[in-house]
Amino acid sequence: MGEILVEDFTKEFKQLCRAYDKVLKDDHATDFKNLTNPMNYLISYLKFMRDYYILTEPLVLDSGEENLKIAALATAVSEYEQYQNCIHKYYSFNGTQVIYKTGCTSEEVQQQYNKERAFHWNNFWNLIRLNMEDWLPHA
Numbered sequence: 543m544g545e546i547l548v549e550d551f552t553k554e555f556k557q558l559c560r561a562y563d564k565v566l567k568d569d570h571a572t573d574f575k576n577l578t579n580p581m582n583y584l585i586s587y588l589k590f591m592r593d594y595y596i597l598t599e600p601l602v603l604d605s606g607e608e609n610l611k612i613a614a615l616a617t618a619v620s621e622y623e624q625y626q627n628c629i630h631k632y633y634s635f636n637g638t639q640v641i642y643k644t645g646c647t648s649e650e651v652q653q654q655y656n657k658e659r660a661f662h663w664n665n666f667w668n669l670i671r672l673n674m675e676d677w678l679p680h681a
């Protein structure tokens with residue numbers, strides 16, 4: 543296997559930063575124009591931080607322990623994505639009607655869906671609350 547040259551890394555790192563800069567500016571412009579909550583911006587920024595730290599810090603520390611900063615960021619993003627997408631476990635749409643995937647009544651499906659969605663939402667915010675200070679560059 544060939545070595546990764548520093549200049550190649552720097553070029554790819556700058557491309558990553560430019561790509562996230564564009565996404566973040568677009569998210570901000572959309573949120574500002576439509577006066578919506580800034581969740582898209584926040585999630586994009588968390589993804590940027592996750593990717594930044596994956597590229598610039600070891601995944602495993604000298605002590606042999608997992609880098610908790612990276613793990614917590616990755617888990618927070620994952621929890622938000624599960625919050626957003628868990629609906630697909632319970633419902634589908636065939637073009638004309640809603641189909642309940644679990645074989646339960648509509649009320650039971652709604653309860654299951656609401657419970658899972660709340661679970662992921664609470665996990666996401668707990669990860670933010672517990673780790674925000676540790677995600678600073680020099681924490």
